Amino acid sequence: MNEQILLAERPKGMPTKDTFKYEKIEMPTAKEGEVLVQTLYLSVDPYMRGRMNDTKSYVPPFELNAPLAGGIVARVMESKSDRFKEGDIVTGMLPWKRYSAAEAKNLQKVDPELAPITTAIGVLGMPGLTAYFGLLEIGQPKEGETVVVSGAAGAVGSVVGQIAKIKGARVVGIAGSEDKIAYLKDELGFDEVINYKKGNVKEALKEACPNGVDVYFENVGGEISDAVVSLLNKFARIPLCGQISLYNLEKQDVGPRVQTPLLINSALMKGFIVADYADKFPEGIKQLGEWVQQGKIKYSENVVEGFENVPEAFLGLFEGANLGKQLVKVAE
Amino acid sequence: MNEQILLAERPKGMPTKDTFKYEKIEMPTAKEGEVLVQTLYLSVDPYMRGRMNDTKSYVPPFELNAPLAGGIVARVMESKSDRFKEGDIVTGMLPWKRYSAAEAKNLQKVDPELAPITTAIGVLGMPGLTAYFGLLEIGQPKEGETVVVSGAAGAVGSVVGQIAKIKGARVVGIAGSEDKIAYLKDELGFDEVINYKKGNVKEALKEACPNGVDVYFENVGGEISDAVVSLLNKFARIPLCGQISLYNLEKQDVGPRVQTPLLINSALMKGFIVADYADKFPEGIKQLGEWVQQGKIKYSENVVEGFENVPEAFLGLFEGANLGKQLVKVAE
Known part of the structure; x- marks a missing residue:
């Protein structure tokens, strides 16, 4: 079975556990051009709070009773695209689900040899x-x-x-x-x-x-x-x-x-x-990667374990709970 | 005799006539490198209000019991500099006086053939x-x-x-x-x-x-x-x-x-x-001059007559009295 986290209500002020709703859903299947992925790490970020409001901002609002979404690192379980093969590690903007079917063109490959895969949604993301x-x-x-x-x-x-x-x-x-x-x-x-x-x-x-x-x-x-x-x-x-x-x-x-x-x-x-700087991302990732390898940039990750703890990790951002990047580990 | 306008007190809120003080003083004499000038037109500008406060801003505060100063168009009466000769029209930041002795290097020559001399402290200034x-x-x-x-x-x-x-x-x-x-x-x-x-x-x-x-x-x-x-x-x-x-x-x-x-x-x-753009002034003056000559930029001047009416002209700025550039005509 699959599982997802929905936006249950638009929060007034600080979100609470009632802002979120868990739901069991069927396993997705990948269509042509898509891959079936398993979420490994999920990023929670302050800007997501803005998307919970029904107001104009730099990204469209999350929809009510639809899954939230954000940066995710995932493993390809099945590929119907020649861009990826089973076992590849990928990253992209994906819904808060344990398993997703996603268009291959919206995902980037992550090289686990270069740096820990979590950096794809952190210092190198x-x-x-x-x-x-x-x-x-x-x-x-x-x-x-x-x-x-x-x-x-x-x-x-x-x-x-x-x-x-x-x-x-x-x-x-x-x-x-x-x-x-x-x-x-x-x-x-x-x-x-x-x-x-x-x-x-x-x-x-x-x-x-x-x-x-x-x-x-x-x-x-x-x-x-x-x-x-x-x-x-x-x-x-x-x-x-x-x-x-x-x-x-x-x-x-x-x-x-x-x-x-x-x-x-x-x-x-x-x-x-x-x-705004999307056309320069390759330059930025290359330079950041070099600085990380040279030890000139260090990073810290705060990892909460378990898909069930995503809301808690998100709410912690507003209490200053995290030192460095706040992640949720969903699967090994 | 000469005359000057001093900052009599630092205004709290809107300046009044008591902010200013007239004083009769002796005629100045030009030293070597200086010119003796007669003020023809005097510019009053909103930014001068900031200089009346004793606080850090982008220009230093006016001193108490010293003459105010600003953009002025003047006629050279006597020159002890080879940059100017008697009768030249010049512009610069000068004290609010009927007659001043000023260092020639701080003045620019105004060509009365190109445009009315008032534009030197207006549309071309x-x-x-x-x-x-x-x-x-x-x-x-x-x-x-x-x-x-x-x-x-x-x-x-x-x-x-x-x-x-x-x-x-x-x-x-x-x-x-x-x-x-x-x-x-x-x-x-x-x-x-x-x-x-x-x-x-x-x-x-x-x-x-x-x-x-x-x-x-x-x-x-x-x-x-x-x-x-x-x-x-x-x-x-x-x-x-x-x-x-x-x-x-x-x-x-x-x-x-x-x-x-x-x-x-x-x-x-x-x-x-x-x-901040001082190194590009010649480019700006040239382009503005062309647009004015081509009729693409029109300008309006609001001229108050008489050195005694400088405070009134200045205060009018904050009442929205002026259409276009507010000037005071001090002499023919």
Whole structure:
């Protein structure tokens, strides 16, 4: 038998277990041009919260009473395409099911010899590429500049900080636990990391950024964002990647408008999604792969076991539970 | 005798006549390398309000009990420099005085044969160049796109809209009187102009921009800005030029944060001042001059007569009194 996870209701504010519904379904069969795959690892990501709302965003909303979907690493069980053969490891955007029939053209092959297969939905996949293009195309850090990254211990933020270090910048992270701070400073080489749950973030940032802020890689939004924006240098750049602090907000996000600080500093703020850079993905994956092999980029994965624990893993993202990439292991 | 206008006190909120002080002073004398000039036309600009505060901005604050300063067109009365001779018309950043001694290297010569000399502080000067570089370098309007400009009847906004038309965009202005609207539509060829003082700006904008907003040239800030931001298209660009609605605000500027709409639309917002493009000024002046000569860019000047009326002309900027460039004629 097969199993899937549906969007049972559109959450108001923070999702709960009632947001999701498990359902037993029949095993799929692969048609011509398709492959039958078994889900091995499933990615849960903050941006999925946006798709649970019935509002315009950069990806269409999830449908009610239909399976959720996201980045998945899977094994080909049966192939009706000449692109793949049984036993191949593949990745793609797939529904939250134990088994799926998927069009072969929407899947990419994963080489288990190059790196652990989980990296295809982590440091060498969407989160790594998000860090790579957002920081290098928009942030453009230069040697000696100060780069601040919020959500610093997450799948994207941890890679952002390390790329900024490779480019010779001083890197200041913002994270929410002492464990994360120790990891970012001791393992990943961040210059300073601020615990936003302790004391005055603005004061701590001022102290950690004596020369102001040249690049702010924005993952969280809200008051943390306000604090960083107050320290911008002339010609600062702000890649807008996420706003996790707001995704479960029920009221409008109101705060000091950023126009004045951007104007005073000739600063740039730009939203993006990784798909904006799709034509450069091969370049990004190659460079990230080299840095990982050279040990210049380290990554951490937080693996929850069991398809039944997908909702829990997803909800943990909003409690700051994950150090690095949050994955669910569905099968060996 | 000479006369100057000093900053008598730093205004809280809207400046008043008490912000300024007239003073009779001695006639200056030109030293070696300097010229003695007589002020003919004096420019008053919204950005000057920022310099009246004692806070960091893109230009240093005016000093208390020292003369204010700005763009001026003047006649050389005596030259101790080989760059200029008596009778030359020059422009530069000069103090608000009837007569000044100024270093010749800080002045540019104005050719009265090419265009009226007032254009040196208008359409062919700082306001025109601000429109040119902000729109073309940051806004980058493409044929068929929708460009919205606020402060549309001002010295900058009116040029922005006309350049956008030259580039083949659909242009929607926002202005504050029926006279301005008629001028922008009938004389300058704007496609639509919204009166922000009448009815619901957001609804009016929605109607005027059925295909959304690709470029928003931002001169005013506040709720008008919020309304435009709610209509952004994917990959929209927002050159941040001014925030005139806020310059006299005594409390913090609070409103819906723009991060989410920018993120959802992969949109860009960038502050700038015209000096950021100083190395390209000759190109800008040449192109603007050609467009003016070809009749593709028209301009309007609002001239107040008399050095004694400078404060009144400045204060009028915040009441929307000016159609086009606000000048003060100090001498023939």
